[in-house]
Each structure stands twice: as structure tokens, then as C-alpha cells.
Amino acid sequence: MSENKFSSTEIRTWLEKETGSILAPVQTQAQKHRDEMRTALQNLSEASKMLLDNSTKEIEKRNMKVYNRARALNKLAHIFIERIRKLSVPEQVSYDSLSSFAQETQKTITVVEIDIRNWFPRISPFFIMDRRKFQEKYERTKLAFNALSDFLTKDYVKTKILEKTFQLITELQTLEKQFSDVAAQKQALTNERLQAEQELAELEQQTASVKGNAALEQLTQAEAEAEALNNELKFTLRHLQKPFIKMQALAMSGGGAGLTPDELQKLGQYMENPFEAIRTEPSDCQTLKEILQKLTRLMSDDKLKLKPDKARKAEQAIDEVLKRDLLANIHEKCVEIAARKQQLLASAEMEEAKRALTSLQQQSEKLKSRHANLGADAAVKENVRAELLEKIRSHRRAIEANILSFVGKQVQIV
Numbered sequence: 001m002s003e004n005k006f007s008s009t010e011i012r013t014w015l016e017k018e019t020g021s022i023l024a025p026v027q028t029q030a031q032k033h034r035d036e037m038r039t040a041l042q043n044l045s046e047a048s049k050m051l052l053d054n055s056t057k058e059i060e061k062r063n064m065k066v067y068n069r070a071r072a073l074n075k076l077a078h079i080f081i082e083r084i085r086k087l088s089v090p091e092q093v094s095y096d097s098l099s100s101f102a103q104e105t106q107k108t109i110t111v112v113e114i115d116i117r118n119w120f121p122r123i124s125p126f127f128i129m130d131r132r133k134f135q136e137k138y139e140r141t142k143l144a145f146n147a148l149s150d151f152l153t154k155d156y157v158k159t160k161i162l163e164k165t166f167q168l169i170t171e172l173q174t175l176e177k178q179f180s181d182v183a184a185q186k187q188a189l190t191n192e193r194l195q196a197e198q199e200l201a202e203l204e205q206q207t208a209s210v211k212g213n214a215a216l217e218q219l220t221q222a223e224a225e226a227e228a229l230n231n232e233l234k235f236t237l238r239h240l241q242k243p244f245i246k247m248q249a250l251a252m253s254g255g256g257a258g259l260t261p262d263e264l265q266k267l268g269q270y271m272e273n274p275f276e277a278i279r280t281e282p283s284d285c286q287t288l289k290e291i292l293q294k295l296t297r298l299m300s301d302d303k304l305k306l307k308p309d310k311a312r313k314a315e316q317a318i319d320e321v322l323k324r325d326l327l328a329n330i331h332e333k334c335v336e337i338a339a340r341k342q343q344l345l346a347s348a349e350m351e352e353a354k355r356a357l358t359s360l361q362q363q364s365e366k367l368k369s370r371h372a373n374l375g376a377d378a379a380v381k382e383n384v385r386a387e388l389l390e391k392i393r394s395h396r397r398a399i400e401a402n403i404l405s406f407v408g409k410q411v412q413i414v
Contacts, residue, residue: 005412008172011399015169018407019162026159030093033148037105038089040137040144045084047137052077054130069123073130076119083108094167095160099152105145112138165402172395172413179388186381189374196371200364207360216353219344226275226337229330233274236326239313240295244271246304247295257303258294267291278327279334285327292318 006014051073058070087104090097116138120131237244244267251257251264259267266287269277281287296318298304299311306314320326344350396413403411 004409005414008169008176008413011403011411011413012166012169014411015162015165015403015407018409023159023162026156027093029151030095030098030156033144033151034089034093034098034101036144037101037148040141041084041087041089041105044134044137044141045081047134048077048080048084051127051130051134052081054127058126066126069126072119073123073127076115079115080112083112095152095156095163098148098156102145102148102152106149109142109145161402161406165399165406168395168399168402172392172399175388175392175395179385179392182381182385182388186378186385189378189381193371193374193378196367196374200367200371203360203364203367207357207364216350216357219341219350222337222341222344226334226341229334229337230273230275233278233327233330236330237270237274237317239310239317240292241271242310243295243299243304243306243314246306247291247298250298250303257298259291263287263291263294275334278331279338281331283328283331285321285331288327289322292322 004014055070055074055077058066059074087108088101090101116135120135123131247257247259248264248267248271251259251267257264266277266281269280270288270291278285278288295304296315299306299314399413400411403409
């Protein structure tokens with residue numbers, strides 16, 4: 001079997017030509033039944049209004065022989081009018097809309113039938129002419145409904161698949177338009193994201209150029225040297241770390257460590273940042289030595305509860321600092337590096353470089369945030385695009401299958 005390929009626009013034109021002789025007459029007949037049903041309901045509604053008007057007149061006469069029956073008919077007429085009013089005749093005729101309308105109409109006709117059977121005998125013998133006129137309109141309404149029902153079950157149902165196929169084609173064209181729009185939006189977001197990446201790369205180059213400034217390079221070198229000395233000090237004082245912690249805890253709990261507030265503060269500094277601690281000491285590291293002397297007494301009095309091995313290593317470290325002046329050379333280096341950093345930081349060249357770096361960093365942060373937001377938006381568009389693509393494929397398969405079933409020809413929608 002040969003296979004014809006069509007776009008969603010071409011398939012509608014082709015299918016209309018293939019099925020025009022089948023669908024057009026059926027749709028014309030569907031509209032005719034719809035119009036006949038509308039007319040019948042309008043006539044039935046007018047007949048109901050006639051019952052309402054005539055019963056109202058009799059109620060106003062206050063004739064007690066007729067009064068109760070007139071009230072019953074009046075109420076019944078109100079109910080008939082309201083039920084008919086609720087029926088919505090479809091403007092656009094399709095199998096689904098007409099079937100839905102027929103179902104609602106059948107319910108209305110059924111309950112009206114029950115009301116006529118139950119109430120009209122009770123109203124007798126009054127309003128006999130009015131009741132006959134109403135029943136005449138009602139019977140015509142039933143005939144119109146029966147004709148509509150027969151048409152739906154025998155003729156219109158045969159073209160249901162074809163009509164649904166045209167609806168699917170319309171939906172497919174809408175989906176394809178949405179897909180095209182979303183794809184264009186996603187591409188625009190991708191282009192913006194690439195532009196943001198290029199701008200970020202340029203900012204990185206500018207930042208690298210600023211960081212290549214002599215003053216900044218010297219500052220970076222000084223900071224690296226300071227960090228190296230800080231690590232060296234931590235290593236040198238490693239065996240004092242545990243005793244320092246216990247001494248600090250003892251002092252803060254009021255346990256008699258013998259430290260002054262300044263010494264306690266300096267002790268914490270030696271534990272956290274020994275470079276800064278020793279830099280701010282005088283050349284002989286007097287505060288540290290006083291702390292170590294008090295630490296020695298606490299250890300001698302067994303107030304710190306150290307294990308023998310840790311106590312021995314701590315005593316060796318204390319001895320090297322107090323007797324061999326182990327930290328003198330490091331102290332000198334720390335002071336020299338700190339002075340060099342301060343001098344660099346205070347220079348006009350450094351101030352200009354810092355301002356430039358701050359500005360570049362702020363621009364970079366904004367661009368990174370924009371880049372991330374664009375990526376998130378693009379991901380959302382991609383999900384929508386994928387969902388639309390799946391719906392398009394599903395609609396195409398359904399249309400192709402319906403055409404094969406109804407027309408007997410194999411087509412492919414591309």
C-alpha cells in the first residue's frame with residue numbers, strides 16, 4: 001500500500017476532498033435536525049407560557065371551583081418553562097455536541113412526560129383546550145427528538161471518526177504553532193545564555209589582568225608567606241594545643257588557671273591564628289612566655305589532667321620556646337611580612353586595583369545569576385517543548401490511524 005506524506009495543513013485539504021461527498025451531507029442533515037429540535041422546543045416553551053398566562057388569569061378571578069387546579073397548572077407551567085430554558089442548543093454542530101444535547105433533551109422529555117401523566121388528569125376537566133394545545137406541541141417535540149435520536153444512532157455515528165479526525169487536525173495545528181513558539185523562545189534563551197558566557201569570559205580576562213598588577217601579585221605573595229608561617233607555627237605548637245584547650249577551659253570556668261584577661265585573649269589567638277598572635281607580640285614574645293610559665297605550674301600541680309605522653313611532649317615544646325627562644329626568628333618574619341602587607345594595602349595602586357576587582361566581581365556575580373536564571377528558564381522551555389512534541393506525535397498517529405480506518409488509505413503526517 002502506497003503512503004502519502006502531508007503536512008498538518010495539507011492533510012486537512014486532502015481529507016476534505018476525499019470525504020466531502022460523505023461528510024457534507026451528514027453535517028447538513030445534522031444542522032437540519034438541530035434546527036428542527038430548536039423550533040420544537042421554542043414552540044413547547046411558548047405553549048408552556050400559554051398555560052402559565054391562562055392559569056394566572058383564572059387564579060386572579062378567585063373562582064374557587066377552578067382556583068386549586070389553576071394554581072397546580074401555574075406551578076407546572078413554571079417548571080416546564082424552567083426545564084426548557086436550561087437546554088442549550090449547540091451553535092457549532094458536531095457528533096459530540098449534538099449527542100450531549102440529545103441526552104439532556106431526553107431527560108427533559110422524560111420528566112415532562114411523567115408530569116403530564118401525573119398532573120393533567122388532576123387538572124381535568126378544566127383547561128382542556130390549553131392542555132390539548134400543549135400536548136400537541138409536546139408530541140411534535142417528541143417526534144423531532146426521535147428523528148434526531150435515530151439520525152445520531154444510524155447516520156451521524158458513522159462519520160464520528162471522521163469528524164473527530166478534523167478536530168484532531170485543528171488541535172494538531174495549534175500544538176505545532178505552540179511548539180514553534182516554544183522552540184523559538186528556547187533558542188532565544190540559549191542565545192542569551194551564550195552571550196552571558198562570552199561576557200563572563202571577558203570579565204575573567206579583565207579580572208586576571210587586574211590580578212596581574214604588581215602590587216596585587218606582591219600582596220598575594222605576602223599572604224601566601226603569611227599562611228605558610230601560620231601553618232609552621234601551628235606545627236611548632238602542635239603539642240601545646242591540647243594543654244592550651246584545657247588551660248582555656250579551666251580559666252573560663254574560674255578554676256584558677258591564673259591568666260589575666262589579656263593573656264586569656266592571647267591564648268585563644270595562639271590556638272586559632274598563631275601568625276596574628278605572634279605578630280602582635282613584642283620581640284621576646286613576653287605574653288606567650290608568661291602563659292607557658294603558668295601552664296608549666298598547672299601541669300606540675302596536675303590541674304590539667306594530661307596523659308603522660310602528652311605532658312612530656314608539652315614540656316619539651318615549652319622548654320624549646322622558653323629556653324631556646326625557638327620563636328624569635330619566626331616572630332621577626334611575621335612582623336616583616338605583616339608590615340609589607342600593610343604597606344601594599346595602603347598604596348594608591350592597591351586601592352585602584354581593589355576598586356577594579358570589586359567592580360568586576362559585582363558584574364561577574366550579576367552575570368552568573370543571569371546565566372543561571374537563563375539556564376533554568378531554558379530547561380523549563382525544553383520540558384514544555386518535549387511535552388508538546390509528544391502530544392504532536394500522538395495526534396499524528398491518531399489522525400493517520402483514523403484515516404486508514406475510514407478512508408482506507410495510508411498517510412503520514414510530517
